[in-house]
């Protein structure tokens with residue numbers, strides 16, 4: 521790890537969580553409710569944001585989440601999350617979610633969803649505060665940071681365009 525506390529690699533704050541789903545999380549069809557998966561992804565990303573920024577951080581935005589396969593009650597749901605990019609106070613956190621039946625290790629873990637979250641580190645007054653910069657160490661981390669910059673530019677452009685339309689009204 522870098523000796524400079526203002527520079528941290530993605531591995532510093534990386535988090536993975538695993539839970540066994542139960543009937544409490546089921547939707548009316550008997551599968552796990554998509555909102556439960558989103559909450560788990562948000563919680564995992566929140567832990568990463570807190571660890572990277574060394575204090576409180578809030579969810580500012582989440583990009584779309586596509587569900588690729590249903591999650592069944594009793595599946596082990598596994599989340600993997602890490603910081604992809606940092607700005608002054610905001611960070612993009614990527615989360616990958618996989619599921620596997622609790623009782624059958626011969627079934628390969630399925631990629632059920634992925635999402636990108638923007639978290640903003642805040643101070644005691646709720647204002648954004650500076651965070652350590654990300655120092656990618658592997659080619660994959662460099663690629664994720666580059667792709668996150670593209671998503672950041674699109675998010676801000678969309679926000680600017682929508683905000684400017686509202687001030688014209």
Ligand SMILES: CC(C)(COP(=O)(O)OP(=O)(O)OC[C@H]1O[C@@H](n2cnc3c(N)ncnc32)[C@H](O)[C@@H]1OP(=O)(O)O)[C@@H](O)C(=O)NCCC(=O)NCCS
Nearest residue numbers: 578579580581606607608609610611638640642646648675
């Ligand atoms: C997130 C929040 C602190 C941002 O406040 P703000 O006044 O826009 O703060 P700033 O102008 O200082 O911007 C802070 C950073 O957030 C980024 N940001 C703010 N809104 C964003 C959005 N919708 N998408 C992407 N980035 C965003 C800014 O680009 C800036 O990034 P940088 O510092 O890395 O350059 C504020 O909107 C908030 O408290 N929201 C509620 C969060 C919350 O409660 N979440 C839980 C849901 S219940």
